[in-house]
Structures are given as C-alpha cells and as structure tokens.
Amino acid sequence: MAKSLLSTAKTILPLTSSSPSPSSSPNACIFPHSNNVKKSNSSIMTQCKAISESVRLISPILTKRSLTINFTTILTLSLAGKGFFDANAAILEAEDDLELLEKVKKDKQKRIERQELFSASPTETAYLQELVYKLGKVGQAIQDNKLSVASSVLGPTINADYIKQANRAFSKLSSSPEEKTEVDTFNSALASLITSVSQRDITSTKIAFVSSVVSLEKWTTLAGLIGQLKGL
Structure with a gap:
C-alpha cells in the first residue's frame, strides 16, 4: 500500500x-x-x-x-468475545444462586430441627423463660433507679438456682462453638451485673445489664430460637 x-x-x-x-x-x-x-x-x-x-x-x-x-x-x-463473557457470567451467577439456595435450605432445616428440640424440652424452656422474666424485672428496677429491688431479684451470687437451671438449658440447646462462647459471655456479664448492683454502682450496672441482654439475644439467634422466648 x-x-x-x-x-x-x-x-x-x-x-x-x-x-x-x-x-x-x-x-x-x-x-x-x-x-x-x-x-x-x-x-x-x-x-x-x-x-x-x-x-x-x-x-x-x-x-x-x-x-x-x-x-x-x-x-x-x-463483540465476538461479548457472548463468551456473558456466558461465563451466566454460569457463575447460576452457581452462586445454587449455593445460596442450598444454604437457605440448610438454614431452614437447622431452624426446624432446633425448634423441634426446643418444643421437646419443656423443662429447659421453662428455665430460660424464668431467666428472661427475671431480667425484665431487673431492667425495670434499674430504670427506676431501685438497685435494692434489682439485687433481690438477681440474688447475691452467680450460683443462684435459676442461673444454674438456665445453664443446664443452655448446655442442652447449644450445639455450635459460637453458641457456647455466647453462653460464657452471658454468664460473665451477669456476674458483673450482680456485683455492680450489690455495690450500688448505677453506671456499671446499666452497662452490665445491656451486655447480659445482648448476649442472651445473640445466643437465641445463633440457636435458631428467635421468637420462642417471650420478652426477647
């Protein structure tokens, strides 16, 4: 040319x-x-x-x-390669959809199994419901700045019968390491709450109470028991 x-x-x-x-x-x-x-x-x-x-x-x-x-x-x-890239993208998207669907199925199956276990454990359910009930009364007492009432509800130590019973329920209904770790976190926060209330330290009491409730709610979520306990 x-x-x-x-x-x-x-x-x-x-x-x-x-x-x-x-x-x-x-x-x-x-x-x-x-x-x-x-x-x-x-x-x-x-x-x-x-x-x-x-x-x-x-x-x-x-x-x-x-x-x-x-x-x-x-x-x-x-333009020639566009079809190739679109095809690959479609394949990857389909694989992601299948993985997501499989995960949803497994989560649903686990939730059903846990709810069945919860329903088949009326004693443990009653223990946990009692724990939630007591925490509700403690929270109201703290809000009213009545730490003496909160102390009488909680008890003097972490060895109170209702706490021991709640821990037996936790042990039976907890299956994953994350759930067991959250139980330990809850017990630690509850011990701090009892100590703060006995010392009449309102600031520390509020912090410990919030930590206790958050840990309990998180355990309930991990265990697939959302909505099973009244008051949470």
Whole structure:
C-alpha cells in the first residue's frame, strides 16, 4: 500500500529525464551527474521540497488508515468475545444462586430441627423463660433507679438456682462453638451485673445489664430460637 501511494505521488509530480529523482528517503534528492543537465540550484531545491511535502501529506493518510483498521479489529474482537463473557457470567451467577439456595435450605432445616428440640424440652424452656422474666424485672428496677429491688431479684451470687437451671438449658440447646462462647459471655456479664448492683454502682450496672441482654439475644439467634422466648 505504501509503494502504491508513493507511486501516486510520483505521478502527481511527473519527473522528466532532466529532473532529479527522489531517493527512498523523503527528505533526500539524488542529483544526476551529467554535463548535459543544467539546472539551477533553486529549481532542484523546489522539486525536492515538493516531493518531501507530498510524502509528508501521505503519512497522515497511512496513520489514519492503520488506526481505522486497528480500531475495527478491536471492536470486532470485543463483540465476538461479548457472548463468551456473558456466558461465563451466566454460569457463575447460576452457581452462586445454587449455593445460596442450598444454604437457605440448610438454614431452614437447622431452624426446624432446633425448634423441634426446643418444643421437646419443656423443662429447659421453662428455665430460660424464668431467666428472661427475671431480667425484665431487673431492667425495670434499674430504670427506676431501685438497685435494692434489682439485687433481690438477681440474688447475691452467680450460683443462684435459676442461673444454674438456665445453664443446664443452655448446655442442652447449644450445639455450635459460637453458641457456647455466647453462653460464657452471658454468664460473665451477669456476674458483673450482680456485683455492680450489690455495690450500688448505677453506671456499671446499666452497662452490665445491656451486655447480659445482648448476649442472651445473640445466643437465641445463633440457636435458631428467635421468637420462642417471650420478652426477647
């Protein structure tokens, strides 16, 4: 293509036998060594300048054409590959949907099993319901700034019977390490609550009470027993 365009340029600027011929370099001219050829320096330089200008005008045409070809090629490849990428995306999306569906099924099955276990454990259910009931009374007493009432409800130590019974229920109904860890967190917060109430430290009492309730609610969620205990 370049040779063809260069020939066209030579045609546009016809050369006679007495005219200098351009070399392969657009900025160079070959001057024929002939005694019969008598051209002034100005005439020779004029033709060299004309040829150089012609080649310079050709270069942008070549560049634009090359860019057009490259752009067309890239666009074609992009369009051709679009279907491939869409297909892969669809496959990945389908796999994600299947994994999500499988997870939902497992979670639902676990929740059903835990609810059945909870329903089949009326004694443990009663222990936990008693715990929630006592915490409710303690919370009301703290809100009314009646720490003596809160102390009488909680008991003097963590070894109160209702706490022991609640822990037996926790042990039976907890199956995962996360649930057991949350039980430990609850017992620690409850011990802090009892101590703070006995010391009449209202600020520490409020903090410990909130920690106790949050831990109990979190255990209920992990155990799949949301809505099974009244008051939570």
